[in-house]
Amino acid sequence: MARQGWFSITLIILLVLAAIASVYFYRSLYSEMAQLENAREEALSDAEDLQQELSRARQRLAQRSTSADRLEARLNEAQQSLARSDNELEASRSQIEDLKERIADLEADLSASQKQASARGDRLEQGQARIEALDEELALSKSRITKLLASREKLESSLAAATEEQTRTRAQADELADELETARTERQQAREQLAQRKAALEEVAEERQSVAEQYREAREQLALQQAQRRSASETIEELEARLQRERSAMDNLQTQLEDLSNEKQTLVSRLEDGTTVIKLPERIVFDSGSARIGKPGRETLKLLATALESFPDHLISVQGHSDSRPISPILQDRYPSNWELSAARAASAVRVLEITGIARERMQAAGYADTRPLVEETDAATRRMNRRIEVLLYPDQFNVKVHSEMTSE
Structure with a gap:
């Protein structure tokens, strides 16, 4: 009888320890999920900043070269942030799998404990009060497991939403990369056209021989230079x-x-x-x-x-x-x-x-x-x-x- 009493006490202690470990484990999991949510919000904020920066870059065509460099830097930061989010999401998924395994093990232990308590019911009349207490603890554990399962479902829903948001962010990043490439192409084409025009002007300048034509060319160049320094107040x-x-x-x-x-x-x-x-x-x-x-x-x-x-x-x-x-x-x-x-x-x-x-x-x-x-x-x-x-x-x-x-x- 003393051995059976000791076994019951040991079982109760193990269940209490398992419950305490579960509480700490889920508290740690909630903390990590909060950090993951903050990281996701930062990634969304970075994506919104990139979208605003792209809109301003379209309006400032004259400064397209500098804006393209800034967009490229911001794009790299967004990609790095997305990579970090992927790693954190993968870690969260791994933790969820571990949680599932722990819950399954806990349910198995509870099931085994129930079977052992039922088999020894006839021989442990003096421990009936302790078994009832154990049943109450088991019910409490089941309630906690139910809450943990509900939390797991919410976490999976949040992860799905984060994954969908991540997909949208990647699509926006891809669009931004395409627009950045287009801006670079247009800038390169503008440079090539400018080079061609300069070459054409040089050829024309070599062909012009009369004094009147040379004077007209000088006047055109002067007008162009003066036009480039036009006051900003003239819209x-x-x-x-x-x-x-x-x-x-x-x-x-x-x-x-x-x-x-x-x-x-x-x-x-x-x-x-x-x-x-x-x-x-x-x-x-x-x-x-x-x-x-x-x-x-x-x-x-x-x-x-x-x-x-x-x-x-x-x-x-x-x-x-x-x-x-x-x-x-x-x-x-x-x-x-x-x-x-x-x-x-x-x-x-x-x-x-x-x-x-x-x-x-x-x-x-x-x-x-x-x-x-x-x-x-x-x-x-x-x-x-x-x-x-x-x-x-x-x-x-x-x-x-x-x-x-x-x-x-």
Whole structure:
């Protein structure tokens, strides 16, 4: 009887120890699950940060190279965080398997204990009270096992949700990697195109030989450099509105000049560097062989002045051109050559424009005689085409540069 009593006490102690060990084991498991949940939340937070960073990278195309480097670093961090989450999830799964085995072993031990208690029931009448206590402890253990099983189900559900979230995070990381690769490809293509354009410009520069073409190229480069240093206060919308006003003014002027000259040639054009060229045929401004501007010519220049209101910051260069025929003897006292005639016509046009309200510091007058013909002179019609006034509107960037140079001189 003493041996049986000792055996019962030992069994009770073992059950209590098993219950205590189970409590500590699950407490440790809950702590590890909390750490796993924190790690998952950090991974989700990192993924959201990456998504926000990608959105900002799309909006800053000019800074795409630097943003791509930052995205790549953040992507590496996200991948490392995902790898850590995978390891922690795998460890949690292993712990769950261990928990299942421990629960199975505990149930087996309980089942064996129940069988042993039932077999010895007839011989352990004096230990009946202890067996009842053991039954109560067994019931308590079963209740705890039930709670542990419920906790295990919740843990498995949380692990499934974490796995699904991890899959979404990986998909987002893959999309981010694709967009990063696309950004790198576009940046490389832009560099290649820039290199090709530079090579093409170098080839064109080598082919250009005339002084006029070299001057135009230098002016284009200067305008480009000045445009790159444009003040940040001038927005894209303002530039577009300004260009629209300029185009509208030039279209109206083209129509009005066609009506005056009865010619269907292009009288208003725009060069690649932004310079606008306005051609005024001789007969709608001047009398033949004279620099005097009559009433029709003044009306024409008033139309021009109205169009120039859309170009408030441009430098205005008025250039006179003649045909190749020499000045008649009657006019040689006043205009010894076509140089004097073309320069006088340009100066007369500038004076009329000044009267209409164009600031004199914005204008310049130049005469080119017959050195820059539009067409080869073969008859009266071609000579008439070469007799003209050209008004060049240089962009404001070049205007500022010219005024700066004039001031320094």
